[in-house]
Structures are given as C-alpha cells and as structure tokens.
Amino acid sequence: DSGVTQTPKHLITATGQRVTLRCSPRSGDLSVYWYQQSLDQGLQFLIQYYNGEERAKGNILERFSAQQFPDLHSELNLSSLELGDSALYFCASSPTGSYSYEQYFGPGTRLTVT
Amino acid sequence: SQQGEEDPQALSIQEGENATMNCSYKTSINNLQWYRQNSGRGLVHLILIRSNEREKHSGRLRVTLDTSKKSSSLLITASRAADTASYFCATVSNDYKLSFGAGTTVTVRA
Secondary structure (H helix, E strand, C coil), X not given: CCCCEEECCEEEECCCCCEEEEEECCCCCCEEEEEEEECCCEEEEEEEEECCXXXXXXXXXCCEEEEECCCCCEEEEECCCCHHHCEEEEEXXXXXXXXXXXXXXXXXXXXXXX | CCCCEEECCEEEXXXXXXXXXXXXXXXXEEEEEEEEEXXXXXXXXXXXXXXXXCEEEECCEEEEEECCCCEEEEEECCCCHHHCEEEEEEEEECCCCEXXXXXXXXXXXX
16 A cells, blocks of 8 residues: 555546546655556656646646645546546655655546546 | 657566566656556556666666666566566656656566
C-alpha cells in the first residue's frame, strides 16, 4: 500500500459526460501528479501540482483540468468525454516538487466511456 | 510522446534465471527511474539513477546507465514468480520533463 488513495476505483459513463476523479496523496507529500494509461498511448504524464499550484503540464487535453486543494488532495476533471478517454488514470505523490525523488502511485481509477 | 523505449517488449524466463531489459532515450537526462507495475495496478518505484552515476544496486536489482549511449539496463537476478510484471523506465530531462517508456512485460515461469 503506497499511502495514495484514489476514488472511485471504477467509473462507467457515456460520451459527452463529465466526471471527477479524486486523489489523496501520502501524508506530508506536497506534489500530486496525474497520469493516463491506455493500451495505445502507454503511460502519459498529464499534470503536476505542488502545494496547490500547477507546476508542470504534460499531454493534458483542454477538456481536462485539475486542481489541488488546501488540504493537498487533488481532483482531475474530465469533460465532453470521448470513447478514446477510456483508460486507467493514476495519481502519484512525492514529498517535493522535484523529479529527483521517487513517486508513490495510487491504485488508479478505471474509466470506461461507452 | 515517449522519450524512453524499452527493449524487449516482452520477456519470458524460468524461475531462478536472470532477466535483463534495456531502456534507450533521446535527450539528455537529469535522472532515470525504473518502476514495476503488476497487472492493472499502480506503479511501484524500484530505483533511481542520476546522470552522474553509472551503476546502482538494490537487493536483486542492478541498474546501469550509459549517458554516452543514452541507455540504461535493469537486471533482475534469481527471478521469482512474484517478479512477473511490467517494467517501465522513466526519464527526467534537464528541464524536468518526465516521460515513461512503453514498458517490458516480464513473465517468470515456475
């Protein structure tokens, strides 16, 4: 158990809908990262937050947005969902904003768009 | 886009044998990390090697880094059934962009 929690574990929704994925980092970790893992794209870095502020952006679509709250939990919002958004979404946390340290991954949220 | 590329894509070995997988990347890096993923689960960090290091060990794992060839290798010695998983390299570039490779799927046969 990494100490990172994600809810929900599974989500099934229809095209065009909007969903929110939630992540609670390990106690004391200030950084949260979001990743998307699909069969055709592999593991893609989406976005990083550090202590409430956006730190780095990866391959995140404009239909997706994220935020990190004062209690350091984070939410990833996916809107106007398409079939191709079906994937595993992971969040990870680390103590600092630096990539010089390991990241601790949550168990993931499996999103199915029908 | 993925900077790191693992080779081979898949590997099947007998329990007790060693498993070696490679990662090649394109641009200069700050550090390179290896992660393991059991089917459908989150990734677990295995080892981090910095650009000024050439070799690192952690238990049955040995990682090498050759920055002149832009490549790294992960060796798992005396493999066990529990080592069956996908292994990913992640590169951190000098401008701190993180990129994962496509992974190597390792199957350890009893």
